[in-house]
Structure formats: C-alpha cells, structure tokens
Amino acid sequence: xxxxxxxxxxxxxxxxxxxxxxxxxxxxxxxxxxxxxxxxxxxxxxxxxxxxxxxxxxxxxxxxxxxxxxxxxxxxxxxxxxxxxxxxxxxxxxxxxxxxxxxxxxxxxxxxxxxxxxxxxxxxxxxxxxxxxxxxxxxxxxxxxxxxxxxxxxxxxxxxxxxxxxxxxxxxxxxxxxxxxxxxxxxxxxxxxxxxxxxxxxxxxxxxxx
Numbered sequence: 001x002x003x004x005x006x007x008x009x010x011x012x013x014x015x016x017x018x019x020x021x022x023x024x025x026x027x028x029x030x031x032x033x034x035x036x037x038x039x040x041x042x043x044x045x046x047x048x049x050x051x052x053x054x055x056x057x058x059x060x061x062x063x064x065x066x067x068x069x070x071x072x073x074x075x076x077x078x079x080x081x082x083x084x085x086x087x088x089x090x091x092x093x094x095x096x097x098x099x100x101x102x103x104x105x106x107x108x109x110x111x112x113x114x115x116x117x118x119x120x121x122x123x124x125x126x127x128x129x130x131x132x133x134x135x136x137x138x139x140x141x142x143x144x145x146x147x148x149x150x151x152x153x154x155x156x157x158x159x160x161x162x163x164x165x166x167x168x169x170x171x172x173x174x175x176x177x178x179x180x181x182x183x184x185x186x187x188x189x190x191x192x193x194x195x196x197x198x199x200x201x202x203x204x205x206x207x208x209x210x
C-alpha cells in the first residue's frame with residue numbers, strides 16, 4: 001500500500017482564533033525562524049530551557065504535518081539538542097497530538113531533562129520516523145508522543161497511560177532539573193517563569209553567536 005506523502009485536510013495557512021498562528025503572540029519569545037517553523041521559548045516553562053518547535057502553518061498536530069517538512073523539523077530538533085547539550089542536558093521531546101492539548105496547533109515541547117527511564121507499557125509503540133506519527137493519526141486519531149535519548153514512543157489517548165507518563169517519567173525529570181515538586185498550574189508557571197524565559201533567550205543568543 002502506498003503511503004501518503006503529505007496531509008492537507010487538517011492544514012490551514014493561518015487560523016484567526018489560534019494563538020500560535022498569530023506572530024505577535026510568540027514574537028516576544030522567538031528564538032529562531034525558518035521557512036516553515038519557529039522555535040520559541042515556552043512562556044510558562046516547566047524548567048529553564050523549555051522551548052517549543054511550532055510549524056508556521058496551522059496543523060492540528062504533528063500527525064498532520066506533511067512529510068515534506070520532516071527534514072526541516074529534524075534539523076531544528078538537532079539544533080535544540082546541541083543547544084541543550086551545551087548548556088543543560090540531553091533533550092526529551094513531548095507532544096500531546098490533540099489529546100489534552102491546550103493550544104490546538106501542532107507544537108513540540110523540548111525539555112532539557114537528560115536521561116529518563118525507558119518506558120515499559122504494554123500499549124506503547126516504539127516509532128521509527130515521523131511517518132509513524134502520521135500513520136497513527138490517520139488510522140487511529142489522537143495520540144501522544146515522547147522521545148528520549150534512546151527511543152521514541154507513541155501512546156494511545158488513554159488517560160491512565162497519560163497520567164502514568166506524567167507522574168512517573170516527566171514529573172521526576174522536571175523535579176531533578178530544579179522544578180517545583182508539584183507542577184504549578186499554567187498561571188503560576190507564567191508568573192515564576194519570567195527569569196527562566198529571559199535566561200534561555202540570552203543563552204540561545206550566546207549559542208547562535210559563539
């Protein structure tokens with residue numbers, strides 16, 4: 001069976017009600033802009049170094065982002081990896097894939113968490129490429145996704161599985177990087193995150209000019 005090389009049904013150039021489609025909403029946090037993506041500092045970071053990779057066009061999730069953008073995305077992930085390795089720790093990438101999203105526009109969370117445990121859950125799937133995300137999204141709809149230094153995992157939109165990954169993997173990793181033991185709500189992260197955002201933006205500037 002021939003795989004689809006691109007997805008257009010979920011794509012719009014801009015969505016007037018989407019925060020990530022409006023440049024002014026991310027302009028103050030912009031780290032890098034390429035042809036199809038932006039890297040921005042998360043405005044309510046879990047830890048210092050928390051950044052997002054966001055496609056400029058409006059896609060529901062990375063499962064809807066076409067294959068033609070895979071190379072550009074991979075290059076940006078590698079750049080974030082080098083930045084994290086230089087200043088922080090190895091990256092962990094996380095995407096909600098529509099499941100429990102707060103902004104319904106594809107965005108990849110990049111956390112400098114370093115090594116985290118492998119995940120042994122019966123309903124997880126180790127993925128090999130971005131095409132696996134597209135295939136999952138086309139065939140089954142919602143998902144969530146986690147990538148550490150060893151593997152990339154796809155999960156079904158199951159709340160128990162989701163909470164297990166949050167509680168047993170991501171929360172300890174955030175705490176180990178100096179985050180509050182109990183994750184603050186977004187408004188609290190926004191308040192306490194101002195110096196973290198300023199720091200990562202300054203370090204990114206230094207990284208680009210070193």
